[in-house]
Amino acid sequence: MVRDRIARFIEGEGHRVxxxxxxxxxxxxxxxxxxRGQTFSVAVSDADPQRFSLSTAYEVPTEVRDRTQASDALRDVEVDFPETRFTLAHDDTIFIATVEYDALDVEAFLENFWEIVGRLRDSGTGAVERMVDRSESKAAADKFIRQFMKGDR
Amino acid sequence: MNEADHLVPIEAAIEDEGLLFTRDNDEEALRITFKSEGDRYFVVGYRDDPNFVMIGSGWALPADVELQEASVAANALNVRKKFVKTAIWDEERDALFTVELCVSSADEIRPHFGRLLDALRDTAIEFFSDLREDHA
Structure with a gap:
C-alpha cells in the first residue's frame, strides 16, 4: 500500500513514524x-495514490491578537509560496500550512519529499515572521506618532 | 544500560527529535548513529572521559574540489560559526563537522540538541554552498 511505502521511506531517512x-x-x-522540532503529517489515500497532502501547524504569535492581521500575513505569504494553503484553526490560535502534491507515482513524490517539507517549513516560518514584522511595524509607528505629538521629532 | 554509559541522555534527546538511532559501543568508546532527513550523524563519548561529548556529521568532498580551497572555506566557517568545528581530512577527502562539548552530564545537552543539529546542518550547507560559489 502507498502508506506503507511512504512510512518505510520516512523511517529509512531516520524518523519515527x-x-x-x-x-x-x-x-x-x-x-x-x-x-527539526516540527511535527508534519502526510495524508494519503489508496483510492487516489497519486495525490499527497503534507501539513504542519504553527502557533499564531501571542502578540498577534487581530484575526485580520494574521489572515493578511498568510495571504501575503501565499504569494511567495503559491503551492501552500494556509488555514487558521483553534480560535485562530494556530494556523495550518498544507501542500497538495500531485505526482506521477509515489516514487516521484518521495524523490522530492524533503524539498517539499523544506518549502512547507519555509512558508510556515515565513508566515510567522510576517505576522511578527507587522506587529513590530505597528508598534514602531505608534512610538513615532507619540513622539511626533510630543514634539520630539 | 551500562553504568558507565553516559550517552543515555543523548538517546532521549534524539527521541525528543522524533529520530531513530543505533548504538555501536566498544571497550573504549560509546557511539550513537542516527539519521535526520536522510543525512547521517554520530555522537561519540569516551568511557574514560565522561565529560566529553562529540556530535558530528561527515561528508565526502566533491572530486573537483581542491583540498586547499576546502581548507580555506572550513577556516572561514571556523572563524564565524558558533559551536561547530569544520575540519578537512586530507587522506579521506572528507569534510567533518563536529560539536565538541564539556559537560557535567549529557543531560545538559538534551534541551539544546535540536539547536546543535541545526548548527551542524546549516554549517555543512554553507560549506558546500561556498565551495559551489567558488567554482561558479
Whole structure:
C-alpha cells in the first residue's frame, strides 16, 4: 500500500513514524513524523495514490491578537509560496500550512519529499515572521506618532 | 544500560527529535548513529572521559574540489560559526563537522540538541554552498 511505502521511506531517512487511519474507511491514512522540532503529517489515500497532502501547524504569535492581521500575513505569504494553503484553526490560535502534491507515482513524490517539507517549513516560518514584522511595524509607528505629538521629532 | 554509559541522555534527546538511532559501543568508546532527513550523524563519548561529548556529521568532498580551497572555506566557517568545528581530512577527502562539548552530564545537552543539529546542518550547507560559489 502507498502508506506503507511512504512510512518505510520516512523511517529509512531516520524518523519515527506513526500511522493513523482517518475516518471509518481504511482508504485514508495519516502518517505523522517530526523533523527539526516540527511535527508534519502526510495524508494519503489508496483510492487516489497519486495525490499527497503534507501539513504542519504553527502557533499564531501571542502578540498577534487581530484575526485580520494574521489572515493578511498568510495571504501575503501565499504569494511567495503559491503551492501552500494556509488555514487558521483553534480560535485562530494556530494556523495550518498544507501542500497538495500531485505526482506521477509515489516514487516521484518521495524523490522530492524533503524539498517539499523544506518549502512547507519555509512558508510556515515565513508566515510567522510576517505576522511578527507587522506587529513590530505597528508598534514602531505608534512610538513615532507619540513622539511626533510630543514634539520630539 | 551500562553504568558507565553516559550517552543515555543523548538517546532521549534524539527521541525528543522524533529520530531513530543505533548504538555501536566498544571497550573504549560509546557511539550513537542516527539519521535526520536522510543525512547521517554520530555522537561519540569516551568511557574514560565522561565529560566529553562529540556530535558530528561527515561528508565526502566533491572530486573537483581542491583540498586547499576546502581548507580555506572550513577556516572561514571556523572563524564565524558558533559551536561547530569544520575540519578537512586530507587522506579521506572528507569534510567533518563536529560539536565538541564539556559537560557535567549529557543531560545538559538534551534541551539544546535540536539547536546543535541545526548548527551542524546549516554549517555543512554553507560549506558546500561556498565551495559551489567558488567554482561558479
Amino acid at each position: 506513526e500511522t493513523a487511519a482517518v475516518g471509518d474507511t481504511e482508504e485514508l491514512a495519516e502518517l505523522v513524523f517530526r523533523t
